[in-house]
Structures are given as C-alpha cells and as structure tokens.
Amino acid sequence: MTTITKAFFESLDAADPLAPLRGQFDLGDTLYFNGNSLGPPPRSARDRLRQVVESQWRAGLARGWDMHDWLHLPERVGDRIARLIGAAPGEVVAGDSTSVCLFKLAAAALQSTERAQVVTDEANFPTDLYVLSGLREITGRRIEVLRRPVDRIAASVSGQTALVTLTHVNFKTSRMHDMPALTAAAHDHGALILWDLSHSVGAVPLALNACGADLAVGCTYKFLNGGPGAPAFSFVAQRHHQRLLPMLRGWMGHASPFQFSGEYTSASDSRRYAVGTPEVLALSSVDASLEVFDGIDMTVVREKSVRMSGLLMELIEHECGEFGMEIATPTDPAQRGSHVAVRHPEACTIMQALIAENIIGDFRTPDLMRFAIAPLYLRYADLLELVAALRKTVETRPWESDVFRRRATVT
Amino acid sequence: MTTITKAFFESLDAADPLAPLRGQFDLGDTLYFNGNSLGPPPRSARDRLRQVVESQWRAGLARGWDMHDWLHLPERVGDRIARLIGAAPGEVVAGDSTSVCLFKLAAAALQSTERAQVVTDEANFPTDLYVLSGLREITGRRIEVLRRPVDRIAASVSGQTALVTLTHVNFKTSRMHDMPALTAAAHDHGALILWDLSHSVGAVPLALNACGADLAVGCTYKFLNGGPGAPAFSFVAQRHHQRLLPMLRGWMGHASPFQFSGEYTSASDSRRYAVGTPEVLALSSVDASLEVFDGIDMTVVREKSVRMSGLLMELIEHECGEFGMEIATPTDPAQRGSHVAVRHPEACTIMQALIAENIIGDFRTPDLMRFAIAPLYLRYADLLELVAALRKTVETRPWESDVFRRRATVT
Numbered sequence A, B: 001m002t003t004i005t006k007a008f009f010e011s012l013d014a015a016d017p018l019a020p021l022r023g024q025f026d027l028g029d030t031l032y033f034n035g036n037s038l039g040p041p042p043r044s045a046r047d048r049l050r051q052v053v054e055s056q057w058r059a060g061l062a063r064g065w066d067m068h069d070w071l072h073l074p075e076r077v078g079d080r081i082a083r084l085i086g087a088a089p090g091e092v093v094a095g096d097s098t099s100v101c102l103f104k105l106a107a108a109a110l111q112s113t114e115r116a117q118v119v120t121d122e123a124n125f126p127t128d129l130y131v132l133s134g135l136r137e138i139t140g141r142r143i144e145v146l147r148r149p150v151d152r153i154a155a156s157v158s159g160q161t162a163l164v165t166l167t168h169v170n171f172k173t174s175r176m177h178d179m180p181a182l183t184a185a186a187h188d189h190g191a192l193i194l195w196d197l198s199h200s201v202g203a204v205p206l207a208l209n210a211c212g213a214d215l216a217v218g219c220t221y222k223f224l225n226g227g228p229g230a231p232a233f234s235f236v237a238q239r240h241h242q243r244l245l246p247m248l249r250g251w252m253g254h255a256s257p258f259q260f261s262g263e264y265t266s267a268s269d270s271r272r273y274a275v276g277t278p279e280v281l282a283l284s285s286v287d288a289s290l291e292v293f294d295g296i297d298m299t300v301v302r303e304k305s306v307r308m309s310g311l312l313m314e315l316i317e318h319e320c321g322e323f324g325m326e327i328a329t330p331t332d333p334a335q336r337g338s339h340v341a342v343r344h345p346e347a348c349t350i351m352q353a354l355i356a357e358n359i360i361g362d363f364r365t366p367d368l369m370r371f372a373i374a375p376l377y378l379r380y381a382d383l384l385e386l387v388a389a390l391r392k393t394v395e396t397r398p399w400e401s402d403v404f405r406r407r408a409t410v411t
Helices: A002-014 A019-024 A043-067 A070-085 A098-111 A126-139 A150-156 A179-188 A280-293 A298-323 A347-356 A380-396 B002-014 B019-024 B043-067 B070-085 B098-111 B126-139 B150-156 B179-188 B280-291 B298-323 B347-356 B380-396
Strands: A092-094 A117-121 A144-148 A161-167 A192-196 A215-218 A233-236 A339-343 A362-364 A368-372 B092-094 B117-121 B144-148 B161-167 B192-196 B215-218 B233-236 B339-343 B362-364 B368-372
Touching: A002 A380, A043 A070, A043 A280, A043 B043, A070 A092, A070 A215, A070 A233, A070 A280, A098 A126, A098 A161, A098 A192, A098 A215, A098 A233, A098 B126, A117 A126, A117 A150, A126 A144, A126 A161, A126 B098, A126 B126, A144 A150, A150 A161, A150 A179, A161 A179, A179 A192, A280 B280, A298 A339, A298 A380, A347 A362, A347 A368, A347 A380, B002 B380, B043 B070, B043 B280, B070 B092, B070 B215, B070 B233, B070 B280, B098 B126, B098 B161, B098 B192, B098 B215, B098 B233, B117 B126, B117 B150, B126 B144, B126 B161, B144 B150, B150 B161, B150 B179, B161 B179, B179 B192, B298 B339, B298 B380, B347 B362, B347 B368, B347 B380
Parallel strands: A117 A144, A117 A161, A161 A192, A192 A215, B117 B144, B117 B161, B161 B192, B192 B215
Antiparallel strands: A092 A233, A215 A233, A339 A368, A362 A368, B092 B233, B215 B233, B339 B368, B362 B368
C-alpha cells in the first residue's frame, strides 16, 4: 500500500495550486504541523521586520509616524484581515492581545443592553471564559454566564441573553461551530454574537457579514503567521459602530488624539476600538505576513485543508489505530476546522519523540496530540511521512524510556 | 561668547562618564531631541530582533516557547525595569499598552474598596483620563473623578478617595510631581496611588518602594528605546499582590495556564496582571534595549539630564528670548523631568524647519516645541548646535513661506 499511496500523495502535490506558496516559507526539512500554535515566518515578514528596524525606526526615528504612516497600521492590517473573514474595509482594527480584544468587545456589548446574560461554550478556550469572569466582577451587574455543551448552545439562548460568545473552531478537538446557524439563533432572541476566530482565520473561509455576525476577534500568530505573540484583531459590524461604545478607552480611539483634549470623544468608526499606541514592529510583521494571502482564494485553501485533514485521519486510523490512537476530531468536514486531534494515553511522550525527529505538532493535556493543517506550506506527501513516523514512534514505546519528560507549550 | 561656550561644552563632553554609550546608537549626524517620543534603536535591540526572527522564530518555530523561554519574557523584562524604578524583582510585569496597563491597575484598585473617588491631575496625559472615563462607565459605580490643578492635588485627597493617579512628568511642560510627598498624601487618607512613569523611566531615577508607592505603569518606547509602540509595564507593590485582583483576565495571568482549566484561578504573584500571550518580538526588543542600562547608575544619568536641560533653557533664553520664545518648563530642577518645552506662536513651523535640517524635536498643539534630553546618547555640544539652528530658523521667519504645513506626530 505504501508505494501506491506515495505516488497518489505526490500526484496530489503535483496538482496543488497552492504548492508554490511553500517557497515563501523557509521550513527546510522540518515537517511543521503546529501552525495552529505558531505559524512560521514568511520571507515577507522577515524582510519587512529588517526594513522596519533599519530604515524606518533607525533612520526615520519618530518621523516614522508621518513618513511610514505607522499611525494607521491598525486599520491597514485590519483591512487586509477583513477580506479573509468576510468583513468590509473599516470594520476591523488590529492591535492588543486576543484576550484584551475579547474584553473590549464583550464589555461594549454588555454595556449596550439591560440584559445581563452571556451564553458560551463550556469547551471554549480558557482565556475567553476568564475574560467573562473578570467582566462579571468589574461591572457589578450580576452577569450570568451560561456555559453550555456544544450541542445545547442554540437552545440556551433566550430573551434574557445579551451576548453569545463562541470560539469558532475548538482549540483541542478542532470541532467547528455552525456560524450562520448560531448567529441566527442569537439574533432570533435579540442577542449579539461575538466570534473568536483564533483557530479559523487563515485556514477556514469566513463570511462574517454574509451571516450577519456582530463582533469577532482573532489571533494573527497561528494560521496568519504574524509572529510569536503578534497582535490580535477586533471586528465590529459597521451597523454597531455608533451604538457600541468602548469601555477600554485610550488615546488612539479618540476622535482627535493629537488635540490632546482632556475630554473623551470616541472616534466614530472602528478606530474607537483601538486603545494605546500602535505596536509598530509587531503590526508590520503581521502586515507583511498577510501579503502571502494576497490573491489567494480561501475556498481553495479550505478545499486543501479538508482534503488533507480527511486523509490524515484515515491514515492515522489505518496505521496507528491498533496502537490505541483515537481521532478526536469530527469526521464530518462541515464540523471540522484545520487541525486533527488524536488521543493516546502517552500523547505527551509520543509528541516529544516526534519533535526530536523534527516533526512538529503539539500536545494538550492530558492525552491529546494536535496536528495542524496549514495549506499554505504543507505538502500531501508530508502526511505520509508524519504517519509513518507516528507509527514507528508508537511501536518503539518511548514512554518506557526516561529520555522524555513532560513539557509545556503554547497554543 | 560662542567660542568660549563651545570649548566649555566640549569640555563637558570630554568629562562625561556616559559619553561612550552614544556608540551604542547609530545616530550619525542627526541631532535627536525626541527621545521622549520615540527612542532610537540601540544596536543591541537591532541585533536581538534579527536573532529572534532568524534563530528563534524561523529556526525554532513553536519550540521557541521552551527553547528560548518566551513565556517568561514579561517577568524577565519586568525585572530589568524594576531596577530602574526602585522596585523589587517580581513586582513588574511587561506587556500590553500603557493605556491597557492603566486600566488593569486602576480597575484592580477600585475593585478593592468601597470608596469611589479618583483624584487626578487636570493636565494628565489624555489617555490616563480616558481610561478613567471608561472605568467610570463600566463599573456603574458612580465613580467620581476629581481633576485638579497640579498644586491642589494633595489637598484634594480625602477619606473618600480610593485612588490618586498621576503622570510623574508632564508630557507637555516636563513639570515633575513630588512623588514621595504625593504618595504620602494619598496614604495619609488611606488611598492608593498609581504613577504613570512614561516620561520619567530611563531618564529620572525612581524609587517606588522607597516612597511606598502602590502601583505604577510606564512606557518603554521613550527613554527606554524599546521600539515604536513597544509594550508597557505594570508595577504592583508586593504587599498588594494578594489583595488586588485583576479584572482584565487572560490565560497568561492564570496560576496554571497550561492546565487549560475553565475556572479562573489567578496566579499569586505579579504574573496575575499579565493577560494575553507575551509579545515575543516586541518584548525581545525591549529586553535588548534595556541592556544598555546595565551597570548604569541612574543618578549619573539624572545629573547629566538636569545639567543639560538647565543649559538648554539658559541658551534658549539668551539666544532666542528676543524672538518671543518662552520656556514652559520649571527652572527648579526638582520640578523638572527630562525635556525642555518652549512656547512660540509659530512653534509648529519652526519645528518643521528644524526637522528639515535633521534636528529633531517635536511639536505639541497649539504652540509648544519639546526637546528631550536623553543622556545616553546626547552630547553637550549638541545643545549648542540646536540653539544656533533654532535662532537661525526663527530669524528667517519660515512661517511666512508656505513650504511648511501642519503635521501631527506621536508623543
């Protein structure tokens, strides 16, 4: 089977319209299945950072604010992201961490209504839940947070719900929510919905405006390859700009920051959701990383992603099922994001052994391996290599050696 | 006079113990008096950024979190800053913008008490005031914000005051508050005090713990030279770590982020004031920039700063007073930070003309020129050149030409 399979996978690579993009990354021999944790640097980002440091910061000094229009990086980067998430220009502003962006938008949403209930997914990414716990305390409004199992979210929304907040693709299992249906469910009850796109943007086509989504945030250091700890982004649908007032207010969200007025007058567009001085180095890296997506059709990216994740699940079941590996990701492509999660009691050790072989995925406590499918730089043939290594590793039972110990890594 | 003066200024440079540090910056012929807006890149920062992009991000990929301990950059950078502000290791955490840090600490302080009054400086930097306006709305607690003239702040603190929040050195005039006296005034009435050190850190010695300060934030892209839009820092005195709970909560402030628990359990140390994923590129730049301060005695920095700003004020009065230039900065060194502000009705045009000559200060609406004294890279002789150019510029009355138009720059 291996020979036939190899020819088949190579034929898929030969026919892959995205194959030339791999050249923009400098991955060498590394098999990188961790793009949902940290994307690799495209050459454009490395070149841009050099240029921003040397030509803009060093040579331009503070003149860079004018000469290189650093001031509008949050909107420029936001507009590039807008195309990838089905938003309009002017609806997305980049800056701050995903957690801070979640706080900003959830706070603005809760402030706009008398309702004081939030519905969320009990399996949501922890930071999304922590943000709500802080908001509950600071508002002093006895906000009720309903954490519901994935299949009971729609049914939990009611006329008391102010906000539904969900991560589109689950960080552990890769399970993907039905965005149009859940957005409609929120709206049916007069609630707003806030989507965390951290594990979807750059890998899954998104159509926020087409399904009427209200708010969204997302991460730029995963499938967008913006750099470790790169700034996040905030989307607020145009129709809400007047109504949703920022609670986290800084001078960059003021209508006229350089008037240095002591009175707060919010900018009237999405810039009101900006807060502090733009993160010039980090936003420049994100901006350049997004150039890789220029001219790319996200439906082609998705097609490759679904095909690859489907093949990977089949291969793992076929080659490693007998060793107790279980797929934790939905087999229905409509319910699946862009990584494959695999359970095994010795997941942590197996992952360390793979990493030692330069095959990089990651581990999530207690028993999950995650393999990200990043269609911009992965080859179908990489899947075969991964699964061969996975089988070989599990066969050698590395957890019986004491070379490997537990380590933590970052999503 | 010029000849005598020149020899005198050159003798000051010859005797300056900080003179060798200029070699760590690559300023060429630029006379850079805008270090309170954006510091120039030290070579250490440029080298580090190259290294972080090429060796850590590109070659290490997500392994960087372990291999390069990216996860603890907020504390590592915080500990470097701690020395410069008179804080203990473990009391400072770097990350997020100054505005976001202000929100974090002011929110935690207000949440810890029934009192609902904040006393601040009516001339405070706008973002500091905007943060309070947002907090007032989100808490719904009818928080009263008293904005007082600089000389009435101490007298305005009372048993109703929860928090006094002040920027140590005023961004326009360079007027410096008496930190020990105002901290004592706050404590006398049982209030907490939050210092914004954006315009002091790196230029003025600070002794937060010696005067018992409770909270502080500061900017790293001014006198610390961390890079445009670099992350800020938060200081919380050790004695408050247990008591002041973060309201802006993210996974990086959790006691065990990699357990991915849905329940929020705050870290017990200052790490609880961290929120999202550390800004690796930007924090690495700050970390390297701070190396320039290693082994530097801040009292020596301050001595040079005070001497330079004093000389600059004298020179400007002597050479430019007749052209309507007025010093807006206190002549008493104890009340002066590390820049000199000069009023002139045509300040905007004069500054543009200077910048065209590669002499860079900045303009603040409506009529203020600011000249920062950054003792790490400025030479006494630069002051003479600046004032000669200033006089020549004002003599030629550039505002009667239409070459120059208004522009905005960033503090």
